[in-house]
Structures are given as C-alpha cells and as structure tokens.
Amino acid sequence: MSFKQISQIAGSAMSAQTVRMNTIASNLANAQSASGNEADTYRARKPVFAALAASGQGEQQLAGSRVQVLDVVESSEALRKVYEPGHPLANAEGMVFYPNVNSVAEMTDMLSASRAFESNVEVLGRVKSMQQSLLRLGEG
Template sequence: MSLFNIFTVAGSAMTAQNQRLNVVASNLANADSAVTSNGQPYKAKQVLFMSIPSVPGTDPNNSATGVKVSRVLEDQSPMKLIYEPTHPMANEEGFVTMPNVNVVEEMVDMISASRSYQNNVDMMNTAKTLLLKTLSIGQ
C-alpha cells in the first residue's frame, strides 16, 4: 500500500466518523422530545458503515480500502413509556411516548467516534511526517 493511500483511507474514515457524530448529536438533542415536527416521537438513528475499495489505478495490489456510511437506520427498539398524566401528549392511560434514545449508549458512541476521528488525524499527521522526512533524505 502506498503511503499516499493512507490519506485517502484516513480521509474517508474521518468523513464517516463525522457523519456518525452528527447522528449521535441528533439522537442526544432529541432524547427528551415528546414529539418531532411530524407529530410522532423521535426514533433513534444508528449509522451503518461499509468498506469501499481503493480508487482504481492508485494501488496496484488494490489492498487499500476506505469506509463510508452506507445507511442511517432507525433503531427498532421499543419506545419509552413514561407515566405522566398531566402532560399534554399523554394518552388516555396517562402515558407519554418518549424517544427510544439511550443517553448512556449515545455518549459512549460519541466518545468512540471522537477517538476514531482523532486516531485518523494522528495517522495522517504521522504519514505526512514520514513523507517529509523521506523527502529530506535526498537533500
């Protein structure tokens, strides 16, 4: 794998982790919302990644792969029912349907995505340093 392919792979991973962070932020922002703009409770979303092959012609062994977000899925876990009969969105039995967002899981996901992003930044910086040192050998 060429040292230049590292930038392509790390760049695709950073883009994917950025999208993952946006989805986590959306989930956390709507964790306490009883309804969304469409009148339904918010459903948590999860990011699904897929690998993508390298750009043809850049790697003769075609060993470099990147990553991208293939889909953003709605979480199918059941919604939370909270007993609050005075709430304006309560049903006849006094329960309010709240989003199926688990705040603890979302925070862990946010930390994981943030660290993955930072690891890719570090990898790109290391590759850049190696390339610069390689160029300075010839001077």
C-alpha cells in the same frame, strides 16, 4: 500502498466518524423530547458503514479499504411509553411517548467515535512527517 491511498483511507474514516458524531448529537439532543403518539416520536438513528474496496489488483487491493457510509437508519427498539396524564402532550389514555435513546450508550459511542477520529488524524500526521523526511533525503 502510496501516501495518497493512506490519506484517502484515513480521510474516509474521518468523514464516517463525523457522520457518526452528528447522529449521536442528534440522538442526545432529542433524548428527552416527548410526543403524544408513537408515530411522531423521535427514534434513535445509527449510521451504517461498509468497506469500500480499493481499486487495483493483488496486493494493492488487499492493502486497504476506505469507509463508506451506506445509510443512517432508525432504531427498531421499542419507544418508552410513560403514564403521565398531566403532561400537555399526553394522549387520551394519559400516555406520553419518549425516544428509544439510551444516553449512556450514546455517550460511550461518542467516546469511541472521537477516539477513532483522533487516530486517523494521527495517521495523517505521520504520513505528512514521512513525506517531509523523504523530501529531506534529497537535500543532502
């Protein structure tokens, strides 16, 4: 596997983790937003990742795969429905709808995404160091 392929794989992983962090930020920002009806209520979003097979034959193809973000989908979990007749957004029955965002799960996911991003930054740093070492071999 070439340094270029390693960099492409790490770069695609960093892009995927950036999308993941953006969806987490959106979910956390809207975690407490209220709505008077179910249709207008914010729903938690999650990115869908897939491995994009490397082009090549034999060992080159098995060596690694890039990450591709297929889509960002809305969660199908039930919304929180709370009886708050005094709330300005309450419907006729006094119900207010809140997003299906689990803040604890989102924070855990954020830590995981951050660690994955940092790991790929480290991979790129190691590739750069290896390339520089190769260049120094020719100096002697």
